[in-house]
Amino acid sequence: MAGASTAQFGPLSVKELSVKAEDFDFNPSIALKYWLRTADTLLREALIYEQENNDQQAFLLLMRYATLVAYKLPNHPSAREPEYRLGLRAADKTLPRVLDQLELLKPRINARYDAWHKALQRRGVASMAVESERPSSQTQFDLTASDPAVAGNTVTLAAAENSDLAIRLAHKEIRRRETRRRATRQTGVSPEQEQERRTAGPWEDLDSAGTKKSQHSDDDEMRRNMEDAKRRMDGENGMAAGTVKKRITDAPPRPTRPLAQRENSEYRYPSIQKSQPLRDTAASISRTSSPTYGIPPLPPKERNDITVQTGPPAIPEKTTLHRPDSMSSLKSPPSFTFRPSAYLENGKPLRTVFLPQDLRHKFLQVAEPNTRRNLETCGMLCGTLISNALFISKVVIPEQESTSDTCDTINESAFFDYCAAEDLMVLGWIHTHPTQTCFMSSRDLHTHCGYQVMMPESIAIVCAPSKSPEWGVFRLTDPPGMYSVLNCHKTGLFHPHDEPNVYTNALRPGHVFEADGLQFELVDLRPQ
Template identity: 50%
Template structure:
């Protein structure tokens, strides 16, 4: 369990420090707007999951970054005037407008917890009491990770694979059940994480703190002024709608439960009227207790009527054999386990980008590669590349690959291009999935990232820093690898590359690196995933 339980947890952070981290990201206007819009959508999807798990600091970071990205950067993107992307940009701006109300609710809650913690520290220092040993928050360059604020003992992914698998399967199944039932997801209003003595958040919703971040308020006001498709009435309506939803926080989603089997009731031992040919007869004698039951009483049917012989004398009755204990089947035992609460666990970052940004753990099903190679086998025999998209979700500050999506594609011996990209993202949106990377084959080449692969992966890593590229070279040794772009210098080098050739060298070294442990990718046995093939029959 990693519930925060008091001052021993990683210290809370102020809104001011969180906003500084939120603004620290690379923006490049040369990346097509459609990729940035997908990035914005990913930020909101992550924030929704963190919100359900009660992780206020991380929700605030993601929503603030989303607001600044959309209103400050994307509104001036060169593609913003394009009719094809303008509609999607307007929708993203409307989503920001709705999320501004959430930021205003979260701000005093986060600041109050931070101020109570700071006051506690001051009081102890004044009394000259020794402070409890504080764990050092996961950080680089002195910047703590907001995802670990208030977490006492974050989990190491490599040492907790089995727990991660059970946690992911329980939560993914729960979300699928909610999605299928078309009922709203569980409201975490009554199940927020509690951060010890500074964990009282409810009163913070009523009044703002005197030391609230006024500079942040001005930034938000500036963002509001940049919205050219909304009005003041719409803002009030969005805030009122959010307040109405918050008022319903006491209504949690009710999950179906399996009723316990009702035990069989004892048989009545009174006189029973047995009707046979309209003649009432006496019931058979009462059976002795189980421990004294021997042979069954002798009975015979004469002329259609039941005649019972008297039971044997007690001296001739032998004890009945013990009934063997029922053995519970393995799946039934598994299904009987209580559902794990994702807010009770937090996985700490497994690695960091070269610039110090923490990378959340990515759990990869151990048998996913063999399944993909089986799907790609027909192309591999013809020396054609095959690619697929790695989709998944976020649980307890870790990413889990749970879907292998085979898109419509065109292939050559050296390249593989997806077709109908919108169908990929439409599918992911409908299934509430995040794009976590891609996998492709090198039928006759070695296991490496070509310049073409680097440019392809750049689009994935811009959307999500933890995105990975898996290369399978079944005829070579090593036969596979998991990679990511370095940052810096790899990501910026590829983003700024203007060479037009299909395959070309890059002057910069160290453009990509391995992502398997000691990187941020962890293979996990037993992690379930589905394979979905969107290709037409002619391509399979």
Template identity: 45%
Template sequence: MAAMNSPVSVAEVTEQAGNYTYNAHIPLANWLRTASTMQKEAQVYEAEGNDAQTYLLLYRHADLVLQKLQGHPDRNKPENRKALNAATAAVSRDLKKLEEIAPRIKKRYEEYEERRRRQLEALKSLEGKGVQNLPQELDGLSIHSRGSQRRSYDLRRTIDARAQENQSLAARLAQREVKRRDTIRRGVRQHGVSEEEEQARRSGGTWDTWQDEFAQQDGDRDDLSSQLQEVARLQQNGHRTSHASRPTSQSASPYHYPTVPYQTAQERWSDAQSRDTAPARPPKEQIYRSSGTPTAPPPLPPKPPAATYDTRFEQPRPPPVPGKISSSAPPLPGKTPDQRPLTPSHELDEFTFKPSAFLENGDPLRPVFLPSQLRNQFLVAASANTRLNLETCGMLGGILKSNALFITRLIIPEQTSTSDTCETLNEEELFDYCDKEELMVLGWIHTHPTQTCFMSSRDLHTHVGYQVMMPESIAIVCAPTKLPSWGCFRLTDPPGKQAILNCSRPGIFHPHDVDNVYTEALKPGHVVELTDAPLEIVDMRPRKNF
């Protein structure tokens, strides 16, 4: 059942923002990508009006960059200085945004607490009068205790990602969001913004505002067109359009369009002729040469001559062959179309997905929607390597929308493989592509050509970097020659993530001190397979490798 989440205080959000794991042994480049992911998430939540979640992510980003990364052992490496300086500059802009958001969170929380206090007083008054069977819930919280479970910060109604009736909504939401982002990117290209400038604005934290500028430009053009149409309609009806009544929305745009004059040319001509009771019809337009002497329009070019042929050799055409008479039965009528109305587009913005699972430490995990066709399409792309007993790996890119993560792209990077390992090459190109396409890295997928479906110690050490960056990150293992043929996993937290972060043992296969290092993420878990989900395959491998 959908429920409304209660507001939270700034202190509660701040406390939760500081609840993350930092390990200096993880390369600084990985942490900088984590910081970038936090900013992307914050921009999405800000656009959806989720102040508390935006505040949490921006505060965590500032704490990570200023308190942790400034002391990282790799901070002085030349390849890291520029990115670290950019992240530090982004924090300065985020601090201003935090100052703007905090009063709104505080006001909403105080109003909620005051309303709740009055409800409790009214309830106690009724209890004193002997009224029985009173409701035990107010605003979704028990009247006896606020509870200690961490809550979602979105105030929209929440729905269950696992419910079958909600999965069609999820597919439509993903399709619409992917289409919207593609439209924006095309608009950016049409406005003449280079890829370099786009990336600079995106990494500079101004991506959300300058997209709005382009949308505002299109809206201004539409407004101007509608104004002109309205002027024409009013003039036909014998009315005048007041200059003061024109919208002033153009002033909000950085682009200044020419102002429409107060008195149109038609009005000036009408005023000049107002002394005459019947103004003369203006003369027809003449064509003038350079000498200024009117002349007649040039003659029309002659029509091309019709094709000539000798009719003596023309043969009469035979009559058309009549169609065959079919003795078979008429075709069966098609199935009755589904008459159920589609969910209106605006209703897709009126809900958010509640957490579908929790970490072992109690932290909620947002749902991850996995396209049902992804695994088979990946196995097709990996088939050549599988026949040669070589592993293949791919990256799972996706988007955040309505507190859910949607895997929308499978990226197969350039790589080198053995029967037990797979190493990506040119990682910078891969992550630059994800930044350019506004994709978050939500996990990875790889094959075990001859082994069973499990997470090797090498796989665990690879995956911990993903899960530190995003707790919901998943690892998919495909074992096409074994049963089960595939699995979807995550590290336990605790103890698995902590054990892998503190492990320094070498080798592809080595034991760990804990047993339950990883667990299923699909059933049960926070991952939901989704049919009709949008998915694009991008293969970056050179053709000679497969």
């Protein structure tokens, strides 16, 4: 397998994971709806990592989720507003299950950590000396090796260099999840019940029957759950989960691109610097004790076609498979996870995002009627997480209102209901510039800030079919872009920002890789 390497550093301890879990900035000026969606994304990711036996990353995400829900969200300025009560109550109900899951993961993490140190001691390597080598520098390899999603894994793969394997695994897993959802619905569970159970948390007992309570009773239960969660978290980890450092800013990101008149401006759009990929260094410590993250059986070979539809997708038909040459001689495939492919400016790794190669062409075909009338069109990039890589599997076009320079999404609840029903993560967005060049306008930057708060790997694709270059894949720099946009109070479509490098290219050698043959579906939710 191309780009395979072994881990230089061993697994992380529960204490280390807890510290990393609390290392995030909670900004109360960001709209509460974004934080609620962030919490939902954390929980979805944690469940996938747990199902893939990636205990370290599952623990980190669950711990971060519990910290966010128990300590941060109740203190948000908008927490008492009626429109958020239901979302906060649903998140609170998950806390007991999340804390129970953390308890189940802790002994497994500790056992693996202890076994690794004992193995080193048997080879005459002092445990304390190795611990002192835990990367504190900001080199690319150190950042990868200290990432809980890959630290201590026997084999990590470069996702882009193993795209054939990644695509086959993605097709199989996406089809398996769709089959599972269909099976659930065939048992007689209504969409409303399914959504309620999903909101109640991934470990909710599907056979349990809930009872409706009064608002007063729900509030009391929520308060008790939060207090219990705080006691358990403080007691178990020997530290207060609420001691996360804050960076308070004033301007929340704008979730949509408001309709406004274009202003005359001599604004020079920010320069774009290239992201740098993570590169391996030599040297590794072979471990006698390792986890067993087995590769799933290789899936049937997929058709490289694209389906445009306006309703739920059909399950692709299965065909025969020819194993790739790199795997054909292995009776028992090695354990692996995809390692990050790039990093933020602050040093945090970015997981690879696989982008279907034909996605923008198909999107532009659907957007053509608007483009001819000089109207923008936007779509949401949705997908899933598999083996520490992100796969875009759907483009969902929500209801929207457009001008030549803006595109407002409307009826957002329908879009998020669809994502919840299809178990999709929002990985970014795509939109057209019918007559303008390919760049991120000020409104685009404010819009994308909301996506990147929810997931650092979120991307913005801009299509300018009448200009050159015709398209680009972007993300905000962090720092300085995220901080600059969050603190921006200026108005207007084309206002300047103080920092010169607010956004950057994300396409390879960034963290986004175009994958030939990766299937996707385009779902149009606009009224026909």
